């Protein structure tokens with residue numbers, strides 16, 4: 069083939085990119101393109117924080133391609149197929165190659181793009197790059213999709229290590245004449261007002277940033293990951309999720325780099341194995357969303373559709389979003405999210421539990437807020453996390469498990485360091501009181517300069533009563 073269009077999507081990297089590798093091997097010239105048609109993803113078009121990340125990641129990819137004497141052709145439109153057809157007309161390309169994604173609307177779009185291109189005689193080919201295994205390859209003994217993580221993980225682990233990652237191609241041969249392109253700025257991804265400015269200091273989107281984040285983790289926190297991963301005040305997780313979401317690093321690279329680091333180092337193996345298991349949660353989430361495409365919007369198990377959400381929950385939802393619930397660990401998490409586009413996993417679970425079990429706001433409200441504010445917003449992982457918290461999804465937590473935010477806080481942030489970082493108005497409280505200011509003696513509050521209701525809210529909901537109500541509602545659903 070003379071010319072192939074390499075369609076970048078959420079695989080914004082040059083290394084371990086099977087579609088790119090095949091294009092370079094099979095074509096004389098490669099035209100890298102990024103097509104922005106968010107309307108095709110309907111309600112799940114990238115949210116605000118994701119758009120910031122995408123902007124920076126496309127800039128990084130453009131620079132990486134320029135270093136290989138190539139170019140990223142960016143086009144904005146309503147339909148990927150129309151944009152591809154225009155490019156095919158302009159360049160005479162005979163093939164279009166891409167790496168597969170697994171979200172329901174994207175799967176549907178890609179199927180029709182592939183069929184339409186093939187019908188017009190274009191060699192349309194897709195590759196696996198985003199997951200270690202194809203979702204349809206993972207089956208229970210009965211030949212069914214998995215709904216529970218542990219057997220999924222057992223099967224994945226039994227299959228052994230995934231294939232070794234591919235190297236970056238040394239060069240990308242350019243076409244004689246480049247088609248026109250839009251700039252990244254013209255995609256209008258940055259928010260107005262610029263809520264996202266602060267994110268620049270915290271993250272480095274792009275392939276180089278992903279490699280640095282992984283190195284940093286492997287050299288440091290992986291050794292203590294097994295226990296450290298639950299402590300929000302520490303930096304003991306990899307913070308790789310946005311990089312994995314945008315495909316700036318592949319799960320194969322992450323897997324093999326961790327394995328290589330663990331080899332012969334017994335002290336690393338416990339943390340390393342625990343981390344590989346978390347990568348498998350990402351696989352599981354994608355498997356579930358692929359097999360049960362309704363699960364991003366509706367409960368996986370239909371009976372949960374009748375759960376009695378609280379009437380008039382909106383003011384409580386707003387307090388939760390602003391980090392003003394009066395539950396310090398939850399407020400710390402919600403403020404971390406607003407300030408950084410990220411929230412520690414343990415706190416995501418506690419904050420989600422308060423929203424769906426105590427406030428009894430629909431889990432979709434929480435998922436939507438996370439979608440807009442997380443830099444790692446990922447339809448599969450986010451839907452899984454929320455449905456798990458609500459008890460309506462795959463591998464659901466037992467319906468009677470409702471996270472107690474105070475005991476969780478004392479257990480996982482014993483000195484209140486995380487709370488002090490994000491809820492500074494409580495910083496002067498002693499360790500013992502910082503988790504439960506509403507239970508502190510007036511003299512202790514006064515000594516810390518706090519008047520509840522003025523400087524920090526009383527809990528917006530009665531924990532005990534709301535817990536009982538949620539349990540009763542869940543019991544009724546289970547019996548129905």
Ligand SMILES: Cc1cc2nc3c(=O)[nH]c(=O)nc-3n(C[C@H](O)[C@H](O)[C@H](O)COP(=O)(O)OP(=O)(O)OC[C@H]3O[C@@H](n4cnc5c(N)ncnc54)[C@H](O)[C@@H]3O)c2cc1C
Pocket residue numbers: 297305306307308309310312313343346347348349350351353411412413414416417420438442444445446447449450451452453454457
């Ligand atoms: C309510 C809720 C919503 C969530 N929404 C998202 C989301 O939108 N996007 C997202 O990537 N993760 C989501 N998670 C999962 C998890 O919180 C993040 O993946 C994790 O905090 C990312 O930080 P890390 O890269 O430091 O993780 P590490 O602990 O270093 O883990 C390494 C990688 O494994 C994967 N991983 C880890 N835990 C999970 C998990 N529970 N489910 C799926 N994959 C996992 C991620 O890709 C992560 O980058 C959600 C969890 C909950 C409870």
